[in-house]
Amino acid sequence: MHELNFIPLPNVHIKNRGAQLDILTGDIETEFGLARSAWCDDCLLFLGFYDGDEVSGWFDLKKRFTHANWSISNDRVVELYRQFCHQPKPSAWIIGTEFQMEVWQAICQIPEGNTVSYSQLAVNIKKPKAVRAIGSALGANNIAYWVPCHRAVRSDGSLGGYRWGLSLKAKMLSVEATGL
């Protein structure tokens, strides 16, 4: 269904914690629940599910972009997200190390309805022993759902972990498997 176009965020913005960066934030109601989003130049920068609590909603964003210029508009963000969803290959700013990018690219190869084990992913990126690190890298991804981290499960068939909550992971997998 969805392929994502990775645009690496310029290093200077990461280094300076978002100084001189104009970031628009707002909440959207998705199929899987309330999510906070952040945008830069109309391009998605962050999407994370949360419980509606302001503190947890800001936590990740303020930590990484401490010095950014913030503005807030739910209406605008809802519109941006609508457009985002309608694109054949939507674009998103990506922030991460080389290794993390590799892992995220790898998980994006797994088609909807499928799952992979963390160890299979490790093989796919040619670092078969880096199994544990794969899990960490997946958990560091900033674009929930669109970087389909929920498709990574343990090799014994159990669910493993999920940054946004295990019940959500289970729900996503069941929706993708059955279409319900």
Next chain:
DNA sequence: TGTGGATCTTGTT
């Protein structure tokens, strides 16, 4: 079923 060691990356000190 559970525990311990192996293994790799990252953030923190």
Next chain:
DNA sequence: AACAAGATCCACA
């Protein structure tokens, strides 16, 4: 430069 903590895995009891 060293260390501890992870969304793991495998062997072995």
